[in-house]
Amino acid sequence: MVALPKQIEVEESYLHGGGILGWLTTIDHKRIAVLYGVTTLFFFLVGGVEALLMRTQLARPDNTVLSAYLYNEMFTMHGTTMIFLVVMPAGLGFFSNFVVPLQIGARDVAFPRLNALSYWIFLFGAIVLNIGWFHNLSPDAGWFGYANLTERYYSPGANLDFWSLGLLISGVSSVLSGLNLLTTVINMRAPGMTFMRMPLFVWSVMVMFVLILVAFPPLTVGLIFLVLDRFFDTHFYRVVAGATPLLWQHLFWLFGHPEVYIMVLPAFGIMSEIVPTFSRKPLYGYPAMAYSTALIGFLSYGVWAHHMFAVGMGPVADSAFALTSMLIAIPTGIKIFSWIATMWGGDLKMKTAFLYALAFIVQFTAGGLSGIMHAQPPIDLQQTDSYFVVAHFHYVLFGGSAFALLGGLYYWWPKVTGRLLDERLGKLNFWTMVIGFNLTFFPMHILGAEGMPRRIYHYAPDMGWNLMNLLATIGAFTMAFSALILLINMLKSIRGGELSGPDPWDGRNLEWKVPSPPPEYNFREIPLVRARDQFWHDKYGYEGGATPAAPAPAHPLEEGGAIHMPAPSIYPILIAAGLTMGVVGMMLWIRVAVCGAFLTAFCAIAMGFEYANAGAEDEKQIGAATGLDTRKVGVWAFIGSESLFFASLIATYLIYKGKDLGGPTAETILEVGLTTTTTFILLMSSLTMVLAQDSFRRGDRSWGLRWLIATIILGSLFLGGQAYEFDSFFRKGLTLQTNLFGQTFYTMVGFHGAHVTVGVIILLALAAASWTGWFERRHRDIAVECAALYWHFVDIVWIVIFSIVYLMRSVAKA
Amino acid sequence: MNSQAQTAEAAHEPSRTLAYVVVAGLLAVLTAMEVWVSYIHALGVVLVPLLVVLSGAKFALVVLFYMHLHYDSWAFSVIFVPALMLAMTVVVILLFLMIRFFEGF
Structure with missing residues (x-):
C-alpha cells in the first residue's frame, strides 16, 4: 500500500486567496464548480418555495392562497427553475466541472476561460428568467411553453419575453459547457486512460455532453422563431398564416426528451461511483454499463414524439416512437441490475451517500416502470396531462436524478471542502427526504388515475381528491424540513466539520489521490493510468501481484519544475454581460442591444488573443492520451453542434415550403444568376483560405497574409451580394412578415450570413495579428487552422442552402 | 513531440497547393452542372x-480536402460524421412527420 498525500495546508487549496475579485475572474474549474453549486443551491430553494406555495394552494379544495394567474406563474417557473437552473446545471456545472478533470488526471478543463464564460452566461440567463417576479410578470405558459399560447396575441405581457430570452441565454451557456467538457474528456485524459479505463461517471457525463451539443440547437431554433414571432411579428407558429404550432412541439421535444437524459445521466454516473465504493467491490459488468450508457444516449434522441402521442401523429409515427421508447428500458435495466449485482456479496457501508443511492434504485425504477406505461399510445392518451404524469416524472427526476445528486453531494463534499458532513444529520436528512418524497408523489399516481388534471389551481370538495392532496402537501413540507436539515449540515461542516483527509471513503478513482480540497493545479505530476480503478490498485496492488507496464504518452509530459496554470481573466464576465445586454436590449431599447453586441465582440476578440498568447499553456494543448490538438477537437465538436442548428433551420424551410397563403415565393422571386455568382465567390474563398493555411504552415507569412486578405475580400463580396439580394427582395414586397417563405428564407439565409460575418471578423483579427507579428508562429498557425475549419463549415452549409433553396426553387413543396 | 517540433515538421511537408486548386476547379464545374x-x-x-x-459531392470535397478530414486524424471524422448523420436524420424524420400532419396522414 502506497503512502497517501497528507492533508494539505488551507492556503494551498484552490479555495484560498484572491478575494471577491479572485472569484469574479477565476477560471479554475473547481472554483467555477463551486460557483455553479452555490447558484444551483439557491435556485433549488427558490424552486422549492414555488412548489410549497403550489402544494399549499392544493392542500384543500377551493383554496385561495394563490390566484389562478399566480398559480400559472408558479408551475411554469417551478418546472423551468428545477430543470434549467437546478438539476441540469448541478450535473453539468457542479459535478462534471469539479469531478471530471480530477477523475481523468487533468489539471483543468480544455478551455478554462470558456468555462468561466459558461458560468456567467448561465447566471445572467437565470436572472433574466426570474426578473419577472419583481414586476409581477413571471413566465406563465408552462415549462414547455407550447405555441400558440406563447404568441404575443395570446400572451401580450412581457412574461414570455423573459422566458424565451432567458432560455436562449442559458442555452448558450449549456452548449459552451458541453463543448468544453466533451473536449476535455476526449483530449485531456492522462496517459493510459483509455475509454475503457475511464470511471463510469466520466462515461455517463461524456454521453450527456454529446446530448447537450445535439439537443440544444433545435431548442435554440425554436426559441429564435418564438422571439421573432413575438418581437418582429413573424408567424412561425400561426395557423392563420399557414403555419402550425406543432412545429414548436417537435423542436421543443427534440430537445426536451434528450434533456431528460441530460438530467439523468450524471445521476447514473454518480450511482456508478457510490455503489462500488460503499460495496468495496469493482463495478459489476463495466463494459455493459459503458455500452448501455452510449445506447441510452443514442436512443434518447429518437423518442421525442412520445410526448406528442395526444397530438395525433398517425399509427406509423405512434408505433415507431412507442417502440423506441420501450427499447430504452433495456440499457436502463442493464444499469439497475449491474448496480444490484455490484452490491451483491459486497461489504456494504451504510453511509448517507449510499442510502441515497439505494433510494435512487427503488424510486427511479418505479418512475421508469410508469414511464413504460406512457410509452404505449392508448394508455398515454388516458394519462396525458393528468397527475399520473406528474407523479411519473417526479419519480424519475426527483426520486431519481435529485436523489443521486444529493448522494453525490454527500460523496464529494469532502473533496470540495476538505471536511465531512455530519452522518447523523445526514441520515435524518435522508429519511425525512425519502418519507417526504414518497408521501408527496405516490398519492399523485392515485389522483391521476382518479382523473385529476395537472395544472389546475383549485378543485371542488366533492371530487374525492381531498385526502390525497392533503397527504401530498404534508409530504412537500416534510421535504422542505429535510432540505433545512441539509442546509444546517452544510453550514455546520463548513464552520468546523471534521477534516476528511484525501480519501475518506477508501475510493477507487484518481480524485481521491489528491488532497482535499485539491490544490489549484490538481496533480503535481500527471498520473499514469495502468488499469481501471487506478487509485484502488495504487493502494492495494494489482490482481496477480504484477504491476502492468506504464503507458507511453502520445505527447511528452511536463518534467518537474514550476506548474503553469492559466491566469484569471475579466473577459468572461464582461462577455456574458454584453451578451445579456444584447439579448435583453431587444425588450428595452435597441441601443442597449447594440452596445451589448459591441461589448461582446470586443471582449471576445480580446479574450481570444489573451488565450492564444498564453505562453506555457500552449504545451498542454496537445492531448497526452491522443496526441490531438485540443483546440481542433473543440472546433470540430462545435461544428457538429452547429450542424444540428442549421439542420433545424433547413427542416423548417422545407416543412413550410409551398404552404404560403400569398406573396412572392421561391419560384417567383429568386434570381439564380446572381446567387450562382456569390456562391462561386464563397467557394473560391474556401480555396484562398486553405491556401492561406498552407502558406502559414510552411512558414511563408507573406503569402499567408495575402491569401487571408483575399479570403476576407471574397467573404465581404459574398455578404455584399446577399445584402443586395435582400434589398431587392424588400423592394419586391418580400419582408420577414410577408409569408412563410419570407420568414424561413430570411431566417435561414440571414443566420448563414451572420456566420459569414463572424468569420470575416475573426479573419480580420487574425490578419491584423499576423501583420503586426503579435502572434508567435505556433499560436498563429493553429489559430488560422481553427478559423479555416469554421470558414469551410460555413461554406458547406451554403452548398446545401444553395441547392435546396435556389436550385430546387421550382419543386412545388417538400 | 512538442508543438515547436510539430511546427518545424509541418514546414517541411510538401505543399498541397495543386490538390487544393484541382478541388476548386471541381467545385466550380459541379456548381455549373447543378x-x-x-x-x-x-x-x-x-x-x-x-x-x-x-451538392453532396461538393460537400464531400470541401470536408475531405479543405477541412482536411482526408489527411487528419480519424478522430475528427468520428466527431463530425455522426453529428452530420444525425442532422440529416432529423431533417428527414421531421419532414416525414410534418408532411403527414399537413396531409392528414
Whole structure:
C-alpha cells in the first residue's frame, strides 16, 4: 500500500486567496464548480418555495392562497427553475466541472476561460428568467411553453419575453459547457486512460455532453422563431398564416426528451461511483454499463414524439416512437441490475451517500416502470396531462436524478471542502427526504388515475381528491424540513466539520489521490493510468501481484519544475454581460442591444488573443492520451453542434415550403444568376483560405497574409451580394412578415450570413495579428487552422442552402 | 513531440497547393452542372436526387480536402460524421412527420 498525500495546508487549496475579485475572474474549474453549486443551491430553494406555495394552494379544495394567474406563474417557473437552473446545471456545472478533470488526471478543463464564460452566461440567463417576479410578470405558459399560447396575441405581457430570452441565454451557456467538457474528456485524459479505463461517471457525463451539443440547437431554433414571432411579428407558429404550432412541439421535444437524459445521466454516473465504493467491490459488468450508457444516449434522441402521442401523429409515427421508447428500458435495466449485482456479496457501508443511492434504485425504477406505461399510445392518451404524469416524472427526476445528486453531494463534499458532513444529520436528512418524497408523489399516481388534471389551481370538495392532496402537501413540507436539515449540515461542516483527509471513503478513482480540497493545479505530476480503478490498485496492488507496464504518452509530459496554470481573466464576465445586454436590449431599447453586441465582440476578440498568447499553456494543448490538438477537437465538436442548428433551420424551410397563403415565393422571386455568382465567390474563398493555411504552415507569412486578405475580400463580396439580394427582395414586397417563405428564407439565409460575418471578423483579427507579428508562429498557425475549419463549415452549409433553396426553387413543396 | 517540433515538421511537408486548386476547379464545374440541371424541366422527379448527389459531392470535397478530414486524424471524422448523420436524420424524420400532419396522414 502506497503512502497517501497528507492533508494539505488551507492556503494551498484552490479555495484560498484572491478575494471577491479572485472569484469574479477565476477560471479554475473547481472554483467555477463551486460557483455553479452555490447558484444551483439557491435556485433549488427558490424552486422549492414555488412548489410549497403550489402544494399549499392544493392542500384543500377551493383554496385561495394563490390566484389562478399566480398559480400559472408558479408551475411554469417551478418546472423551468428545477430543470434549467437546478438539476441540469448541478450535473453539468457542479459535478462534471469539479469531478471530471480530477477523475481523468487533468489539471483543468480544455478551455478554462470558456468555462468561466459558461458560468456567467448561465447566471445572467437565470436572472433574466426570474426578473419577472419583481414586476409581477413571471413566465406563465408552462415549462414547455407550447405555441400558440406563447404568441404575443395570446400572451401580450412581457412574461414570455423573459422566458424565451432567458432560455436562449442559458442555452448558450449549456452548449459552451458541453463543448468544453466533451473536449476535455476526449483530449485531456492522462496517459493510459483509455475509454475503457475511464470511471463510469466520466462515461455517463461524456454521453450527456454529446446530448447537450445535439439537443440544444433545435431548442435554440425554436426559441429564435418564438422571439421573432413575438418581437418582429413573424408567424412561425400561426395557423392563420399557414403555419402550425406543432412545429414548436417537435423542436421543443427534440430537445426536451434528450434533456431528460441530460438530467439523468450524471445521476447514473454518480450511482456508478457510490455503489462500488460503499460495496468495496469493482463495478459489476463495466463494459455493459459503458455500452448501455452510449445506447441510452443514442436512443434518447429518437423518442421525442412520445410526448406528442395526444397530438395525433398517425399509427406509423405512434408505433415507431412507442417502440423506441420501450427499447430504452433495456440499457436502463442493464444499469439497475449491474448496480444490484455490484452490491451483491459486497461489504456494504451504510453511509448517507449510499442510502441515497439505494433510494435512487427503488424510486427511479418505479418512475421508469410508469414511464413504460406512457410509452404505449392508448394508455398515454388516458394519462396525458393528468397527475399520473406528474407523479411519473417526479419519480424519475426527483426520486431519481435529485436523489443521486444529493448522494453525490454527500460523496464529494469532502473533496470540495476538505471536511465531512455530519452522518447523523445526514441520515435524518435522508429519511425525512425519502418519507417526504414518497408521501408527496405516490398519492399523485392515485389522483391521476382518479382523473385529476395537472395544472389546475383549485378543485371542488366533492371530487374525492381531498385526502390525497392533503397527504401530498404534508409530504412537500416534510421535504422542505429535510432540505433545512441539509442546509444546517452544510453550514455546520463548513464552520468546523471534521477534516476528511484525501480519501475518506477508501475510493477507487484518481480524485481521491489528491488532497482535499485539491490544490489549484490538481496533480503535481500527471498520473499514469495502468488499469481501471487506478487509485484502488495504487493502494492495494494489482490482481496477480504484477504491476502492468506504464503507458507511453502520445505527447511528452511536463518534467518537474514550476506548474503553469492559466491566469484569471475579466473577459468572461464582461462577455456574458454584453451578451445579456444584447439579448435583453431587444425588450428595452435597441441601443442597449447594440452596445451589448459591441461589448461582446470586443471582449471576445480580446479574450481570444489573451488565450492564444498564453505562453506555457500552449504545451498542454496537445492531448497526452491522443496526441490531438485540443483546440481542433473543440472546433470540430462545435461544428457538429452547429450542424444540428442549421439542420433545424433547413427542416423548417422545407416543412413550410409551398404552404404560403400569398406573396412572392421561391419560384417567383429568386434570381439564380446572381446567387450562382456569390456562391462561386464563397467557394473560391474556401480555396484562398486553405491556401492561406498552407502558406502559414510552411512558414511563408507573406503569402499567408495575402491569401487571408483575399479570403476576407471574397467573404465581404459574398455578404455584399446577399445584402443586395435582400434589398431587392424588400423592394419586391418580400419582408420577414410577408409569408412563410419570407420568414424561413430570411431566417435561414440571414443566420448563414451572420456566420459569414463572424468569420470575416475573426479573419480580420487574425490578419491584423499576423501583420503586426503579435502572434508567435505556433499560436498563429493553429489559430488560422481553427478559423479555416469554421470558414469551410460555413461554406458547406451554403452548398446545401444553395441547392435546396435556389436550385430546387421550382419543386412545388417538400 | 512538442508543438515547436510539430511546427518545424509541418514546414517541411510538401505543399498541397495543386490538390487544393484541382478541388476548386471541381467545385466550380459541379456548381455549373447543378445550375444547368436545375433548368432542365424534363428531368422531373430525377431533379431532386440529382441535385442532392451533386451538392453532396461538393460537400464531400470541401470536408475531405479543405477541412482536411482526408489527411487528419480519424478522430475528427468520428466527431463530425455522426453529428452530420444525425442532422440529416432529423431533417428527414421531421419532414416525414410534418408532411403527414399537413396531409392528414
